[in-house]
Amino acid sequence: MTAKIVIGLDGTEAGERAIAFAKDLAGRIDGSELLVVYVIEWSPFTFQTPEENAQRHKRREEEIETAMTRVVTPAVESLKAAGFSAQGVVRHGDVAETLNAITVENNGSQIVVGRSSADGFTKRIFGSATQNLVMHADVPVTVVK
Incomplete structure (x- = not known):
């Protein structure tokens, strides 16, 4: 079975856990590939x-x-040094939508993200990127604590 596992990074310890x-999951699936993705939050609604x-x-x-x-690049190089097939992508956009779109474009079979906690008013009003991803992704999402 071949699988493409998409890893959503945010530059924090949560990404390292993801x-x-x-890596553990890919080590259990022969022929798996890892796609490391970093999405820079970017709103197109600026005049x-x-x-x-x-x-x-x-x-x-x-x-x-x-x-x-x-x-x-450091994450991809580390994965390759450990014997994994890996590549990376950086894109601007809404984190949940863009991560899902990249996964679909690359025929990903699963998304792995680390949980980072956002607190306060913003989260209560808008929700978190992780929550939005889990609710709307086209493939299974694993949230690592």
């Missing part, structure tokens, strides 16, 4: 001048490069 769980939009685009590209360099 990687550890995904700006053309000059501001050009700066915004440049900033987006810089953020992607930074996330790839600091979070995704």
